[in-house]
Amino acid sequence: MSDLFKTALRSFHAGDLDSAMRHALTAAAEPGAQQPVFILLANLHLKARSNREAAAAFARAAGYGGDKAGFFLRNAATLFKAVGATDDLVSIGSAAMDANPDDPDLVHTIIEAFLHTARMALVTANLHRLDRTDSRHFSLLINYHRLTGSCAAIYGELCARSDASPQDAGLKFVRYSVAREMCDMPSIRAFEQIMADPTSAEAMALLACEPALARRFWCDDEAVLALPDADSIKRSRQRAALGTPLRRAIAPEGQKLKIGYLSNDFKMHPVMVLFVDVLLQHDRQRYDITLFCYTDKAPAAKFQANWPDHVRDKVVRIADRSDQQAAALIANHDIDILVDLKGYTLLDRLGIVNMSDAPVKVTWLGFPGSMHGVDFDYAITDPIVTPDSSKPSFEEKLARLPETYQPNCWIDRPLPVAQARQAWGLPDDKFVFASFNAVYKITPQAVIAWGRILKAVPDSILWILCHGAEAQAGLLEAFAEGGIGSERIIFATRTAHDKHIDRLTLADLALDTFPYNGHTTTSDLLWAGVPLVGWKGRSFASRVSASLLAAHGLPDLIGEGEEEFCQLAIALARDPERLAFLRQRIGDNRLAMPLFDSERFTRHLERAYDEMAAKSRQAMPPDHFDIAALPPRQGTFTR
Numbered sequence: 001m002s003d004l005f006k007t008a009l010r011s012f013h014a015g016d017l018d019s020a021m022r023h024a025l026t027a028a029a030e031p032g033a034q035q036p037v038f039i040l041l042a043n044l045h046l047k048a049r050s051n052r053e054a055a056a057a058f059a060r061a062a063g064y065g066g067d068k069a070g071f072f073l074r075n076a077a078t079l080f081k082a083v084g085a086t087d088d089l090v091s092i093g094s095a096a097m098d099a100n101p102d103d104p105d106l107v108h109t110i111i112e113a114f115l116h117t118a119r120m121a122l123v124t125a126n127l128h129r130l131d132r133t134d135s136r137h138f139s140l141l142i143n144y145h146r147l148t149g150s151c152a153a154i155y156g157e158l159c160a161r162s163d164a165s166p167q168d169a170g171l172k173f174v175r176y177s178v179a180r181e182m183c184d185m186p187s188i189r190a191f192e193q194i195m196a197d198p199t200s201a202e203a204m205a206l207l208a209c210e211p212a213l214a215r216r217f218w219c220d221d222e223a224v225l226a227l228p229d230a231d232s233i234k235r236s237r238q239r240a241a242l243g244t245p246l247r248r249a250i251a252p253e254g255q256k257l258k259i260g261y262l263s264n265d266f267k268m269h270p271v272m273v274l275f276v277d278v279l280l281q282h283d284r285q286r287y288d289i290t291l292f293c294y295t296d297k298a299p300a301a302k303f304q305a306n307w308p309d310h311v312r313d314k315v316v317r318i319a320d321r322s323d324q325q326a327a328a329l330i331a332n333h334d335i336d337i338l339v340d341l342k343g344y345t346l347l348d349r350l351g352i353v354n355m356s357d358a359p360v361k362v363t364w365l366g367f368p369g370s371m372h373g374v375d376f377d378y379a380i381t382d383p384i385v386t387p388d389s390s391k392p393s394f395e396e397k398l399a400r401l402p403e404t405y406q407p408n409c410w411i412d413r414p415l416p417v418a419q420a421r422q423a424w425g426l427p428d429d430k431f432v433f434a435s436f437n438a439v440y441k442i443t444p445q446a447v448i449a450w451g452r453i454l455k456a457v458p459d460s461i462l463w464i465l466c467h468g469a470e471a472q473a474g475l476l477e478a479f480a481e482g483g484i485g486s487e488r489i490i491f492a493t494r495t496a497h498d499k500h501i502d503r504l505t506l507a508d509l510a511l512d513t514f515p516y517n518g519h520t521t522t523s524d525l526l527w528a529g530v531p532l533v534g535w536k537g538r539s540f541a542s543r544v545s546a547s548l549l550a551a552h553g554l555p556d557l558i559g560e561g562e563e564e565f566c567q568l569a570i571a572l573a574r575d576p577e578r579l580a581f582l583r584q585r586i587g588d589n590r591l592a593m594p595l596f597d598s599e600r601f602t603r604h605l606e607r608a609y610d611e612m613a614a615k616s617r618q619a620m621p622p623d624h625f626d627i628a629a630l631p632p633r634q635g636t637f638t639r
Contacts, residue, residue, distance in 0.1 A: 002027055005037050012040060020044055028060075035064035042075070052088075052320075055079035059092050062099070070099030074106055081109055083322040087297070089113045094122065097129060108136050115143055116347060117296055132157075135171070142174055151181050152470040169205035176206070177214055180440035183466070183474030185481075189444050191218070198224050208233065212344035216368060216541040217440055220515035222393040225369060225539060231344040235373030239354050244375070250336045250359035250616040257613055258288045260335035260358070263366070264347050266291060266315070267299035270520040271341060271366055273497070277409045277598035279311050283606060290333055292326065294319040294349055323351035331357055336616075337609055340376075343367020350374050360612045360622075363396060365406070368519070368541040370394040377622040378612060380605070381405045384547040385540045397622040399608045402629035403594040404551040406544070407605070408523055410596040410637075416528045417502045424503050425490060431460035431573055434507035434530070436492070436500075437521050439466050441513040444478070445562065449535075450511055451482035452566050457573040463507060465492045504528035508579065509572055512565070517545040526552050526595065529587040531572065531579060534558045535565040551595040554586065591636040599637065603630060 008023035021044050027037045038061035045054035055076045062072035073096035080089035093110035100106050107129045114122045123144050130137040145154040162175040179187035194203050212231040265271045282289050293315050304312050318326040338358035342348040343366040354375050363371045364380035372395050379396040382405040386398050421428050466472050476486045510525045510532040522545045525532045534545030536558050546558045559565030607627050
């Protein structure tokens with residue numbers, strides 16, 4: 001052992017931890033440093049509460065092998081998880097499981113990290129480690145099959161286990177959730193029957209297991225949407241344990257407002273398809289914009305490579321920081337308004353919001369509804385998705401933009417290229433209805449309405465985005481129950497986004513889903529010049545298409561409820577002249593109406609930030625407000 005190490009060890013035993021740390025760090029940097037140096041360093045970092053550094057030292061110690069290598073790797077994995085250093089956890093994951101093959105908790109921790117970071121090859125290679133009798137391991141297995149689009153491989157076992165454990169509400173809810181991806185309409189109807197009385201014991205048990213986003217796929221009742229769910233229960237408990245953080249003072253009037261956007265979707269993702277122009281259009285003379293990014297490095301780097309320097313240089317990576325560390329970093333940047341773009345969606349980091357001392361905290365874009373349980377001041381919405389009747393169901397105050405809450409990208413967005421129907425497997429002599437929403441949005445009610453429309457327009461087919469033979473079979477069976485034969489249904493599969501926009505132009509008329517409308521999908525259709533009949537309901541998620549259609553100058557395409565939705569779709573399909581006029585109008589409006597005018601949208605958004613800041617400076621509590629629309633644009637906007 002080196003003299004430096006011996007000195008560090010003596011200082012450690014004497015209780016002089018500062019001296020021990022200095023000498024141990026120097027000893028660790030020496031060529032030929034030995035395992036005991038890193039063991040000492042790990043313990044010193046633990047005493048200093050530097051858990052990430054302790055984890056790295058344990059990992060280095062494990063690299064020397066020996067009887068305790070497995071112990072060191074387990075410690076490293078536990079600490080990396082605790083501080084949110086997921087990439088580091090992934091890097092030691094396989095070795096840690098090899099060294100601890102009989103530790104189910106460790107296996108769960110690491111395979112969960114593989115899943116959350118989309119390391120599907122690593123998950124596949126380690127599936128044999130999962131114990132299917134362990135409910136947590138079985139849940140990971142289900143999530144793996146959901147993420148790989150192979151639910152059919154697990155669905156039978158999931159149903160059998162659910163039937164064998166009828167009191168297991170969590171397992172039962174997962175079954176019903178996977179049923180949506182399998183288009184198992186009988187199971188979905190069984191779930192809806194339970195939820196007919198949401199106050200029943202069975203319904204309440206399922207609701208408590210349900211993620212907030214999943215509820216919006218079937219529920220259009222704002223009162224039920226506001227009931228506790230798995231996400232709000234978790235975050236409410238965290239918020240109660242943390243207490244209310246003191247807020248920093250906001251920048252004085254006349255100084256730049258510092259806006260911080262928080263997300264892991266700064267990559268090729270539907271949210272970025274909508275949002276990226278806002279980043280380009282922000283007024284840098286008045287606003288300082290920072291992106292707090294926990295997107296995985298590879299997809300983030302690929303997507304952000306084409307951003308201008310002034311945007312890319314403001315990306316701050318927080319993927320390897322704990323929620324507490326990330327909140328502290330946001331404070332160090334003196335962020336005035338923290339805007340979370342995720343909401344209750346996959347891989348959210350809402351603990352950061354609950355811990356943040358930002359003067360104003362805002363939820364926007366990622367989640368269509370109130371973020372119960374999270375310390376937000378405002379939700380950015382619009383008067384259509386959240387009319388006055390929605391205010392009581394929101395914990396946040398509504399900051400309503402005048403035309404639509406949804407931004408849209410047009411600066412670099414390619415215009416659609418004309419296609420031949422035969423190239424996409426479509427007949428030339430049929431009227432083509434289309435739905436390109438995710439299949440888990442397709443409810444029994446939507447199938448019935450679509451079937452009714454198809455019956456009324458006999459020389460028509462329905463073109464549906466649906467992957468997997470089992471999900472396709474489920475949809476065909478559901479349509480057959482309503483008297484619609486399989487020859488009337490044509491399935492589409494995934495393709496690159498630019499090719500997807502091109503193929504959309506082949507549809508004659510798009511049909512909305514309900515109660516979760518098309519969101520980015522609706523914008524894509526309008527950009528492609530395709531008429532869409534919106535199906536407006538009584539909740540944020542079921543009013544989005546109405547918001548987008550209105551912002552594109554198409555209020556006459558909004559169906560209020562199922563009856564009006566069906567009648568409007570049938571009438572349009574029977575009136576080719578009106579439909580042709582609509583297509584021309586949609587195309588003409590592309591660069592004239594507010595929906596795709598990202599500069600106009602950004603100015604409205606900035607006015608909302610100004611209003612929030614003004615209230616904060618006056619020490620006024622958050623309150624609902626509406627932003628007045630700028631004067632109409634004269635003429636078109638050009639690239």
